[in-house]
Amino acid sequence: MTQYIIRRxxxxxxxxxxxxxxxxxxIHLIPGDPAMQIAGEGARPEDVRAIRTALGLDQPxxxxxxxxxxxxxxxxxxxxxxxxxxxxxxxxxxxxATIQLALGAMFVALLVAFPLGIISxxxxxxxxxxxxxxxxxxxxxxxxxxxxxxxxxxxxINHPWFPVSGRDEGFKSMVLPSVxxxxxxxxxxxxxxxxxxxxxxxxxxxxxxxxKGVTRAKAIFRHALKNALIPVITILALQxxxxxxxxxxxxxxxxxxxxxxxxxxxxxxxxxPQVQASILVIALTYIMVNxxxxxxxxxxxxxxxxx
Amino acid sequence: MKNLKRLLKNFAFxxxxxLTVLLVLAAFAAPLLAPHDPNAQDTAxxxxxxxxxxxxxxxxxxxxxxxxxxFGARVSLExxxxxxxxxxxxxxxxxxxxxxxxxxxDVIVMRLCDILLAFPGILLAIALVAVLGPSLVxxxxxxxxxxxxxxxxxxxxxxxxxxxxxxxTAAKALGAKSPRVILxxxxxxxxxxxxxxxxxxxxxxxxxEASLSFLGLGVQPPxxxxxxxxxxxxxxxxxxxxxxxxPGAAIMLAVMGLNFLGDGLIDALDPKYRKxxx
Numbered sequence: 318m319t320q321y322i323i324r325r326x327x328x329x330x331x332x333x334x335x336x337x338x339x340x341x342x343x344i345h346l347i348p349g350d351p352a353m354q355i356a357g358e359g360a361r362p363e364d365v366r367a368i369r370t371a372l373g374l375d376q377p378x379x380x381x382x383x384x385x386x387x388x389x390x391x392x393x394x395x396x397x398x399x400x401x402x403x404x405x406x407x408x409x410x411x412x413x414a415t416i417q418l419a420l421g422a423m424f425v426a427l428l429v430a431f432p433l434g435i436i437s438x439x440x441x442x443x444x445x446x447x448x449x450x451x452x453x454x455x456x457x458x459x460x461x462x463x464x465x466x467x468x469x470x471x472x473x474i475n476h477p478w479f480p481v482s483g484r485d486e487g488f489k490s491m492v493l494p495s496v497x498x499x500x501x502x503x504x505x506x507x508x509x510x511x512x513x514x515x516x517x518x519x520x521x522x523x524x525x526x527x528x529k530g531v532t533r534a535k536a537i538f539r540h541a542l543k544n545a546l547i548p549v550i551t552i553l554a555l556q557x558x559x560x561x562x563x564x565x566x567x568x569x570x571x572x573x574x575x576x577x578x579x580x581x582x583x584x585x586x587x588x589x590p591q592v593q594a595s596i597l598v599i600a601l602t603y604i605m606v607n608x609x610x611x612x613x614x615x616x617x618x619x620x621x622x623x624x
Numbered sequence: 625m626k627n628l629k630r631l632l633k634n635f636a637f638x639x640x641x642x643l644t645v646l647l648v649l650a651a652f653a654a655p656l657l658a659p660h661d662p663n664a665q666d667t668a669x670x671x672x673x674x675x676x677x678x679x680x681x682x683x684x685x686x687x688x689x690x691x692x693x694x695f696g697a698r699v700s701l702e703x704x705x706x707x708x709x710x711x712x713x714x715x716x717x718x719x720x721x722x723x724x725x726x727x728x729x730d731v732i733v734m735r736l737c738d739i740l741l742a743f744p745g746i747l748l749a750i751a752l753v754a755v756l757g758p759s760l761v762x763x764x765x766x767x768x769x770x771x772x773x774x775x776x777x778x779x780x781x782x783x784x785x786x787x788x789x790x791x792x793t794a795a796k797a798l799g800a801k802s803p804r805v806i807l808x809x810x811x812x813x814x815x816x817x818x819x820x821x822x823x824x825x826x827x828x829x830x831x832x833e834a835s836l837s838f839l840g841l842g843v844q845p846p847x848x849x850x851x852x853x854x855x856x857x858x859x860x861x862x863x864x865x866x867x868x869x870x871p872g873a874a875i876m877l878a879v880m881g882l883n884f885l886g887d888g889l890i891d892a893l894d895p896k897y898r899k900x901x902x
Contacts, residue, residue, distance in 0.1 A: 335739030339748075346755045458880040460831060462838045462851070463872025466858055470869075474862040481861070562744040566835060570858070581839055584754040596751050603744050 321615055329608060336604070340597050341385050344372065344589055355398070355587055371396070372589075394597070395590035399583075404594040407579060412598065414484060415575035418498065418567065419560040421491045423553070425499030426506055433503075434510025438545075439537065441515055449507055456504025461563060465497040465570035482572035494571045498563050502556050509549050517541040547617050554610030558603040565599075630892075637888025643881025650697040658691035662848050671864040681866040684856060689866065692848035693874050699849045700830045700878060703764055707829040708822045710768035715775025716818060720806050722776065723783030734780070737773045745770045746835060753841045760843050767832050771825060778821055782814035816893045820886055827882035834875045850875045 347354050352369040368374075373381050388395070394405045437449035472493060473481040480490050517523065518541050526536045565577030572578070576595055583591035631637050650657060660678075666686035674681040680689040722733040740748070752766035786792065787810060795809045836842035837851030845852065850871045857867030 331735065332739055332742045335735070336743055339739065339743065340751070343751055343755050346752070348756065454880075458876055458883065460834060460872065460875055460879070462835065462854055463868070463876060466854070466861055466868040466872065469861050470865050558744065562747050565746070565750065566838065569839060580750070584750070584841070589755075592751070592754055596747060599747055600743055603747075604742055607742070 318615065322612060325608060325611055329604065333601070333604065336600050337386060337389065337597075338382075340593050340600070341382055343593060343596075344374075345378075347589075351589075355589060357587070368398075389597075394594040397583075397588055397591045399586055399588045399591070404591045407591065408576065408594060408598055411574060411576045411579045414573060415561065415564050415568070415577060417491070418494055418564055418573060418575055419557060421495030422498035422502060422560050422563075422567075423557065425495045426502035427553075429499070429503040430506035430510055434507045435514060435537075435542070437507070438511045438514035438518065446511075449511065453504040453508045456500045456507075459500065461497050461501065462566050462570060464500055465493070465567060468493045468497060469570075484574055490571075494567050494573055497570065498560060498567045501563070502560065505556065506549065506552065509552050510545065513548050514541060514545040517545045520544075550617055551610055551614045554613050555607060557610070558606040561599055561603055561606075631888055634888050634891065636884040637891075640881045640884025640886075640888055643877055644885050647697055647701065647878050647881060650694050651701045654695045654698055658688075658694045660688035660691045662691040662695040663687060663846050671860060671867070673864070674866055680870045681864065683853070683867055684860060684864075689853075689870055692853060693850065693871060696848040696850045696853065696871065696874065697878070699760070699843055699847060700833060700875075703760065703767070703833040703843075704826045704829040706764040707767040707771055707832075708825050710764065711771030711825065712775050712818060712822055714768065715772035716779050716811070718772065719776035719779030720783050720811060720814075723780035724787055724802065724806055724810065730780075733776060737777055740770060740773045743770075746832060749832060749836060750839065750841060753836060758836075758841045758844060760847070763833055763836055763842050766836075767829055771829065774821060774825070775818060778817055779814055782817065783810055786810050786813050820889045820893060823882060823886035823889055827879045827886065830882070831875070831879050 344351055350365075352365045352372065352374055353360070355368050355372075356365045373384055376384070392405070394403065394408070396402065397404045397407065400407065433449045433452065437443075437446040440446055469481055473479050478489075479493050480486050484490050514537075518537070520541070523536050523541050526540050527533060531539070562577075564573075564575055565580060567573065568575045568578040569581055576599060580592060580595040580599070583589075583595060632641075664687060666682060668686065669682050670684055670686040672678065672682040672686075678688050678690065680693065683689055683692065718733050722730045748770050749763075749766040752769060753762050756762040756765065783806075792805060792809055795805050800809070833842055833849070834851030834854070837849045838855050840852075840855065842851055843849040853871035854868055854875075857864070857869075857871065860867050
């Protein structure tokens, strides 16, 4: 296992460096003079100069890169143009909100997918299975930026059970954003559980268990489900990363004060250090989550490690 | 012919085909189909609910929603096709070179793919449009930069298989140069899965454009784009729900149609691609 972890960690180094380089180059992709663009039209030359110095754009490119990576290693993510504070301050404030939303979405997805997936695997090709299949199709095709407003119309305006936006009402404010974000994942998981469990139910060990007098329910829940869950767990972990990017849109719909909304706000105000730092944090979390889900795969299915 | 008949019996494929034809028709014949000028404003009747004269109502500036949705199909398809063409050209070229030549080319292309795949796609698109500035061209560029990776990996895998086949060896033995072998002998044999990926990629690009426009990073007003229409409609939820409902429905139907079509094509061309396209 240790060897496996070390190998995976080593594989992450070039990818992380590549991502750092990509984020570093972003500011240099701004057409024309980045400092001038950031300062905006009609800015005074001294302001443009100040921005150039603040961003180190007057240094040679290699020096800028070394300083950038060096600062990151020291935990210095840069200073926001808007607040003049470390960009890390704002990120620390917003990060928990995004994670909370992602966990909420995952909870909703599990709540829907487990019963639906298990029932449709047991009653394959019945009407329940067809309903589940239709739901899965709808779930993956419906864009969140449409589903969210539909939920708002139904459950915040027509029936004011939940707030339209914000994060001030605790659990109540979490419901609609979590359902919006969880729908697609619920759809994917339902199909996954259905296929996986249906395959296990056809295995001889289930027949053997039933032949030896185990009840059908016990054969399903004690024996088949355990094995069926292996691919599901990994998909779940992998999808957590996608939830983080999905949060960018969902947070925008519900004005949820998370990292995604911070990113879009910083883009609008052309606060590039904040943009770079937000992208970096989302991307690094994504890579870390994928790394952990790979490890998890190795734990739940020891055959993977041998490959 | 037999394949086509079998395909048309497939409900998902047929409904996908119908939806896609409608989408393409709307885009091409927009000036003929749209009942009003998509940018004509009737401020006296702004936010008006659907009526006989305006079946899908009027927006916040008094523009006909149906006409804007019909013209919006143009933007969606323009972005979709441009991205698919650009991304597949880059991806197929790099993938074919990577698979055929191997060595350093292969290592560089594949590491680049790894980095781009490790980065969540839409996040990279947002980042690129944020620095390049929001516009139709930049959306196409950003989506193509993240989109070519899938084609490159797919084609590389296929080329690795095909290049060992006897007809390729024969072509080389007859003195054909590398570009000719790749273009005339290798690529035609790896194109089927690329076609399927392009169909599914069209749906992905339309959805991505709508997402970027929804975030205010896509096509700029007054050009009618479904995503941007949804964003402005969101401000009037409760007051004029039709502004959010109809553009969203258009996006969903277009994406669903293309996905169905792609899925049907997988079954028609060769079901074994299903695994490779994942």
